[in-house]
Amino acid sequence: MPRLPLLPRFVRVGALLATLAVVVYFSLLDAPTTGAPVGPWYDKQLHFAAYAAVTVAAVGATAEARHRPRERVLGVVAFAVAFGVAIELAQWPLAGRYASWGDVLANAVGTLVGTAAFWIEARLGYATNLGEAWTD
8 A cells, every 4th residue: 555755844844834824925914806706605715725735734744743643633623723713813903804703614624624634644654765655
């Protein structure tokens, strides 16, 4: 069965930090566009995808703690949900930005879907030698 390559810790943590930076940029710093609406739930889809990505990156960043699965799952989920709530609270005083419970819910659902990475990781395992990765 193929195994996932276990990249160096600095790469995995860097990927998490980059993902967080992108979410912060588009949530707090980038001005919302005033173009034509794309769809009724487009905003929620973006929240959902962003927090699924944050969760998957956090799963990768915490790979060393996989021998403590309960604490790791709870920690990753708590971190991603708290990050989503913090972003919504930070949007509150910003002009042109609106904090909403719907966004928090979309963030939380994205986080829960992102936890599928734990299942994939458990099924495949990690290869510490990149030559072992993706081989039968």
